[in-house]
Structure formats: C-alpha cells, structure tokens
Amino acid sequence: MTKQNPILRAEDLSKRYEDGVLALDHLNLDVRPGEVYCLLGANGAGKTTTINLFLNFIPPTTGTCYIQGIDVTKDPLEAKKYVSFVSENVMLYGNFTARQNLEFFAKLGGKTNLIKEQYYQVMRRVSLQEKAFEQRVKTFSKGMRQKLGISIAIIKDAPAVLLDEPTAGLDPKAAEEFLEILGELKNEGKAILMSTHDIFRAKEIGDRVGIMKEGRLVMERTREELQYEDLVKIYIDYMKSEPLTA
Amino acid sequence: MPRRKPVPLWTIVRKEIIANLLSYKFFIVILLTTLLLFTSFFVLYKDYKGRLADYELVRAKPGEPIAVLPPNPLSIFAKGLDEAMTRSFEVSRIGIAVFAGQKSGNIIFAYFPTPDFVYIVKVVLSLVALLFGFDQISREKESGVLRLMLSNSVSRAKILAGKWLGNFLSLSVPFLLVTLLGFALINLDPGVSFPASSIGRFFLLVLTALIYIALFLSLGIFVSALTRRAASSLVILLLIWTVSVFVVPNLGTLVSRQMVDVPSVKSLSEKQDQVWTREVLELIMESRAKNGRGTGDIAKNHFDAINRELNQMEEDYRNKFDRLVRLSKNINRLSPAASFVYASTELAGTGIGEESRLKENVLRYKDSVLPNLERGEKQAAAFAYRYRSVGQVLAQGGLFDLTWLVFFNILFFALGYVAFVRYDVR
Numbered sequence: 001m002t003k004q005n006p007i008l009r010a011e012d013l014s015k016r017y018e019d020g021v022l023a024l025d026h027l028n029l030d031v032r033p034g035e036v037y038c039l040l041g042a043n044g045a046g047k048t049t050t051i052n053l054f055l056n057f058i059p060p061t062t063g064t065c066y067i068q069g070i071d072v073t074k075d076p077l078e079a080k081k082y083v084s085f086v087s088e089n090v091m092l093y094g095n096f097t098a099r100q101n102l103e104f105f106a107k108l109g110g111k112t113n114l115i116k117e118q119y120y121q122v123m124r125r126v127s128l129q130e131k132a133f134e135q136r137v138k139t140f141s142k143g144m145r146q147k148l149g150i151s152i153a154i155i156k157d158a159p160a161v162l163l164d165e166p167t168a169g170l171d172p173k174a175a176e177e178f179l180e181i182l183g184e185l186k187n188e189g190k191a192i193l194m195s196t197h198d199i200f201r202a203k204e205i206g207d208r209v210g211i212m213k214e215g216r217l218v219m220e221r222t223r224e225e226l227q228y229e230d231l232v233k234i235y236i237d238y239m240k241s242e243p244l245t246a
Numbered sequence: 247m248p249r250r251k252p253v254p255l256w257t258i259v260r261k262e263i264i265a266n267l268l269s270y271k272f273f274i275v276i277l278l279t280t281l282l283l284f285t286s287f288f289v290l291y292k293d294y295k296g297r298l299a300d301y302e303l304v305r306a307k308p309g310e311p312i313a314v315l316p317p318n319p320l321s322i323f324a325k326g327l328d329e330a331m332t333r334s335f336e337v338s339r340i341g342i343a344v345f346a347g348q349k350s351g352n353i354i355f356a357y358f359p360t361p362d363f364v365y366i367v368k369v370v371l372s373l374v375a376l377l378f379g380f381d382q383i384s385r386e387k388e389s390g391v392l393r394l395m396l397s398n399s400v401s402r403a404k405i406l407a408g409k410w411l412g413n414f415l416s417l418s419v420p421f422l423l424v425t426l427l428g429f430a431l432i433n434l435d436p437g438v439s440f441p442a443s444s445i446g447r448f449f450l451l452v453l454t455a456l457i458y459i460a461l462f463l464s465l466g467i468f469v470s471a472l473t474r475r476a477a478s479s480l481v482i483l484l485l486i487w488t489v490s491v492f493v494v495p496n497l498g499t500l501v502s503r504q505m506v507d508v509p510s511v512k513s514l515s516e517k518q519d520q521v522w523t524r525e526v527l528e529l530i531m532e533s534r535a536k537n538g539r540g541t542g543d544i545a546k547n548h549f550d551a552i553n554r555e556l557n558q559m560e561e562d563y564r565n566k567f568d569r570l571v572r573l574s575k576n577i578n579r580l581s582p583a584a585s586f587v588y589a590s591t592e593l594a595g596t597g598i599g600e601e602s603r604l605k606e607n608v609l610r611y612k613d614s615v616l617p618n619l620e621r622g623e624k625q626a627a628a629f630a631y632r633y634r635s636v637g638q639v640l641a642q643g644g645l646f647d648l649t650w651l652v653f654f655n656i657l658f659f660a661l662g663y664v665a666f667v668r669y670d671v672r
C-alpha cells in the first residue's frame with residue numbers, strides 16, 4: 001500500500017475532564033485513505049473521548065486533531081465538511097420517516113439537490129427494507145436505525161468516517177451486513193476510525209487494530225502482523241496486566 | 247473533493263416546522279388556542295353589540311350636558327378600561343354624577359369573565375410559546391440528533407436561529423390566521439363600525455402580541471440550553487412564567503400603594519360631603535342673619551366655594567393617583583406581561599393613558615358648560631372626544647413598551663446563544 005497522507009490524525013492528544021479524570025493520555029494516531037482503524041479497549045478506556053475530540057464536541061487539553069489536514073479546533077466548520085459520523089445509538093427524529101431523516105441530514109452534510117430515488121438507493125445499499133423507507137423512525141428496531149445511521153454517513157460522502165461502537169446491540173446478521181458496507185466504504189478510499197468491543201470483527205475488518213487502556217494506546221497491530229498473532233490473547237493479556245498509573 | 251456550500255438556514259427552519267406539524271402536541275395546542283380565540287372573539291363581539299345598544303339608550307340628547315362615549319369596537323380584542331370609559335358623566339351645578347355606563351348584561355361574566363385577546367395572549371400564548379421552547383435543546387441532546395447535526399459543518403448559531411425561526415413560524419402563522427380571520431368576520435357586520443384608524447391599530451396590536459410571544463419562545467429556548475433535562479427546564483420556566491404573568495404585575499401595584507399615599511375613593515367622597523354640609527350650614531345661618539335678603543349672592547358665594555374646594559380636592563386626588571399609576575406601571579414593567587398589556591390596550595384606545603385623558607376632557611367639559619348651567623340655560627354644548635392618534639400613543643409610552651419587549655427578545659436570544667455555545671452536546 002502506498003503511503004498517502006493520513007486523513008484522520010491525532011497528535012499528542014490528551015484530555016483531562018473538569019473533574020480531574022485523565023481520559024486520554026498523549027494519543028498519537030492516524031488513519032489513511034482506504035484504511036479501517038479499529039480501536040479496542042475496556043469501558044472507560046477513552047475511545048468515545050477520542051471521537052468526541054475529533055468532532056470538536058470537547059476541547060483537547062493538549063495536542064491537536066486533524067481532519068484532511070485541517071486543525072479541528074481552529075476551523076471546526078471546515079474540518080467537519082470532511083467527516084461523517086455514526087454514533088452508538090442513533091435515535092434520529094422519531095416522527096420523521098427514514099427518508100425524511102436521511103434528507104435532512106444529507107442537506108446538513110451539504111447534499112442539497114438530491115431526488116427521492118437517490119435517498120432510496122442509499123437505503124437499499126444498507127439493505128433497509130423497502131417498506132421502511134417511508135415509515136416513521138420511531139417504529140424502527142435498533143438495527144434498522146443503525147442502518148439508517150450509516151446511510152446518513154454514506155450519503156454525505158466524506159473522506160473520513162468516525163464510528164462509535166456501531167455494531168453494539170446488532171444481531172449477528174445485521175452486524176455482518178454492517179461490516180460489509182464498511183468494507184465497501186473502505187474500498188472507495190474512505191479513512192475509517194471505528195471504536196468497538198468486538199475483537200473478532202475488529203480482526204476481520206481492521207487494517208490496523210489499536211488497544212487502548214486508561215487513555216493510552218498500549219498496542220497497535222497491522223492486519224499482516226495479526227495473521228501470526230492471536231488478537232484475543234493479546235487483548236486479554238493487556239487487560240489483565242497491572243494498571244498503568246499508580 | 248466536491249465543494250460544499252454552507253448549510254442554508256432554511257434547512258433547519260423547515261425541519262423544525264415539519265417536526266411540529268408531525269407532532270400531536272402541536273395539533274392539540276393549536277386547536278385549543280384557536281378554540282379559545284374564537285370563543286373570545288364571539289362572546290366579546292356579542293358583548294360589544296349589547297353595550298352599543300345600551301349606548302343608544304343613554305347617549306346624550308341634543309343640549310344635555312352629558313359626556314358619554316360609545317363602546318370602542320377594538321375593546322372586542324383589548325377590553326382594557328373600556329367599561330369605565332363608557333360610563334356616562336352628567337354635569338350639573340353640584341358636580342359630575344357618574345353612572346355605570348354600558349354594562350354587559352351577562353351576569354355570569356362576573357364569575358367567568360371571558361378573556362379577551364390581550365389576556366389570552368398574555369397568559370395562554372406565552373405558556374404555549376414556552377411549551378414550544380422548553381425542550382428544544384435537551385430533547386435533541388437526549389436523542390443524539392444534536393451530536394449528529396453538529397458533526398456537520400453547521401454552526402451552533404445557525405442551529406439556534408433555525409430552531410427559533412422554525413418554532414416561531416409554527417406558532418405565529420396559525421395564530422395570525424385565526425386572529426385575522428376573527429377580525430375579518432367581525433368586520434363583516436356593518437353594525438360594528440371600526441373607525442378608519444382601527445385597521446392600523448389592530449395590526450400594531452397583533453404585532454405587539456407577536457413580539458410578546460416571540461419573547462417567551464426565546465426564554466424557553468434559553469432555559470432549555472441551560473438545563474440537561476427537559477423536566478427541570480419546564481419547572482424553571484413555569485416558575486418564571488407565573489412570576490412574570492401573575493406575581494410581578496400585582497406586586498407593582500402593591501408596592502407603589504405603600505409608597506404613594508392615595509386616599510380611598512370613599513374617604514374622598516366623605517370629605518366632599520363634609521364640605522357640602524359645612525357650606526350649606528353656613529349658608530343657612532347667614533341667610534337667617536340677613537333675614538332672607540340678598541340670599542342669591544350668598545348662595546352663589548357658597549356654591550363657588552364648594553366648587554373651588556371640591557375641585558382642589560379632586561385635583562389633589564388625581565395628582566396623587568397619577569403618581570401612583572405611573573409608579574406601579576414602571577414597577578410592573580419589570581414583567582414583559584405588563585408592558586404587553588400597556589402597549590396593546592393603549593393601541594386599542596382602552597388603556598390607562600387614554601382613560602385619564604378622557605377624564606381630563608370630561609373635567610374640561612364640565613368647566614366649559616358650568617357657566618351656562620349657572621345662568622340657568624337649558625342648552626349645553628355637546629361633548630366630543632377624539633382618541634389619541636397612533637402616533638401620540640406611541641410617543642406617550644407605547645413605543646417604550648414595544649422597545650422594551652424587543653429588548654427582552656434580544657436579551658433572551660443572546661443569553662440562549664451563549665448558553666448553547668457552552669452546552670455539552672454529549
């Protein structure tokens with residue numbers, strides 16, 4: 001793989017919350033076009049904090065996030081043009097139909113002149129049932145909402161995609177479909193950063209896998225390296241080891 | 247990379263409007279306020295017609311020294327002091343006798359006074375506006391759509407402005423339709439003669455109502471941006487609403503009564519009776535002493551004395567009362583509800599300012615016809631009153647109240663912006 005400039009880049013990123021919790025401790029990380037980066041780590045390891053920092057939802061204590069080379073804190077509005085986001089539990093507008101939700105968020109993402117058929121195409125692509133297209137989202141199951149959430153990310157067509165535990169609570173089939181779509185996005189050249197608790201799927205889809213512990217990236221492996229190592233064993237070993245900080 | 251245009255404000259406005267149109271809350275609220283407004287228009291229209299018929303009975307015949315105004319058609323929307331203003335003031339040598347004018351014949355009114363448009367806006371629509379605003383931010387935070395929205399290239403200012411505008415339109419368009427329809431229907435009755443300036447006054451009245459409603463929407467959004475949970479936002483807002491709509495407007499009157507010592511109407515009339523008794527007794531004594539010769543002059547002197555003293559007393563009373571009114575008005579203005587009521591009733595010509603001007607005019611009328619009466623003439627000039635023009639109303643406090651309401655709007659919106667920028671969207 002040719003080394004291209006990373007689209008997502010965290011440099012020396014730290015976050016200490018107001019109550020003193022050091023949630024992120026000098027994190028360095030980058031994700032290149034066509035690459036899927038999986039962040040693993042126990043609850044409270046700092047995965048969501050990382051994603052929130054990329055989206056400028058919270059200011060970093062030290063360090064910088066770059067999206068497409070743009071400093072997120074300096075020019076958030078410009079940076080956010082180049083990123084799509086899928087959150088853990090997408091509730092969306094319950095009274096809106098799937099298509100209305102998709103249409104609104106597409107417009108927010110800068111896609112203003114799409115026709116109905118284009119919305120339908122994207123929903124078909126994430127294999128949402130045809131009859132759900134014009135149904136109110138409050139009747140949707142979690143999996144259906146999650147599919148709609150990723151169709152919102154797809155329609156924005158941004159070079160970077162951030163996903164926070166997107167497969168949490170999905171049944172195995174839905175999760176499998178979800179990862180297929182992720183693979184397609186990767187083949188389109190998107191840089192994908194995904195936090196997850198699913199070690200097996202991380203190994204399957206991830207071009208690189210990082211394990212976080214107490215706000216630090218304690219391990220990083222490429223797909224090639226993982227062919228010879230047991231990710232589950234590494235993960236458990238890291239979790240079992242002594243706390244990093246006294 | 248395709249160039250991405252900035253998100254148009256309209257995208258968010260439109261989303262808010264559609265979200266409202268799709269919710270039960272919206273329909274129930276709009277239905278209820280529509281019902282309430284139409285009921286009010288209808289009942290007060292009937293009331294006006296009744297009072298107009300009464301007026302035809304009590305109006306001054308040519309030459310009668312009586313000052314009585316016909317009911318003001320705009321009182322259908324802003325009743326204000328119209329009932330007090332349409333009392334009949336009968337001038338005689340012994341002063342002005344006031345008779346309850348065109349009272350509404352409906353006794354049940356005393357128990358369940360029908361709220362007029364101004365009252366409905368002041369109490370109900372302000373609450374409705376708060377109901378639209380109170381969960382604007384927290385609801386979208388809880389459902390995660392706020393995060394999803396803000397993961398796009400759209401500023402918080404734009405989201406807030408879009409929310410404000412979208413909800414304001416959702417609220418004001420049905421309100422305007424209902425109100426204008428009511429006005430148009432009442433205009434169909436040739437028996438209700440709106441003077442030419444009424445249309446302008448009515449539109450200004452509606453504009454004032456819109457500014458007032460907008461202010462509560464801004465307040466609602468502001469508090470929703472301060473709180474994490476919709477429930478706490480609602481509690482805080484209900485408290486503010488109660489205080490500003492019910493407590494402050496009464497508190498001002500209470501406080502200023504402590505600060506300005508105004509005698510009660512009863513003690514005033516007792517003092518007046520004392521003057522009468524004293525002067526009449528003196529008159530009797532003096533005419534006895536003179537054995538009934540030259541009593542005409544003595545009587546005139548005493549009547550003049552009575553008139554002087556009573557005039558002095560009344561002027562005193564009026565001055566104190568005016569001070570009381572001014573003071574309590576200014577204290578009450580701490581609440582936008584009071585400013586709204588002042589502005590809207592004055593625009594309709596049923597406010598305190600108009601009423602005290604009418605009283606002055608009646609007194610002047612008395613002074614002008616009294617010499618004729620004393621000369622024993624039967625014919626007095628007719629009383630004529632011209633309501634202040636819209637320009638005068640605005641110059642004499644109306645514009646201040648309007649500006650004050652606009653100021654509240656800007657203040658709450660700005661505070662809402664500051665709170666939203668600091669709002670933790672996670």
Ligand SMILES: Nc1ncnc2c1ncn2[C@@H]1O[C@H](COP(=O)(O)OP(=O)(O)OP(=O)(O)O)[C@@H](O)[C@H]1O
Nearest residue numbers: 017019021023041042043044045046047048049050
């Ligand atoms: N708003 C906050 N204020 C204070 N501390 C916080 C806040 N949000 C998160 N934290 C702390 O920061 C640390 C990292 O949290 P974070 O949510 O990033 O973990 P995570 O890896 O996403 O966990 P999970 O797998 O449970 O989602 C935790 O110790 C958490 O308690």
Ligand SMILES: [Mg+2]
Nearest residue numbers: 047048049164
């Ligand atoms: Mg998390």
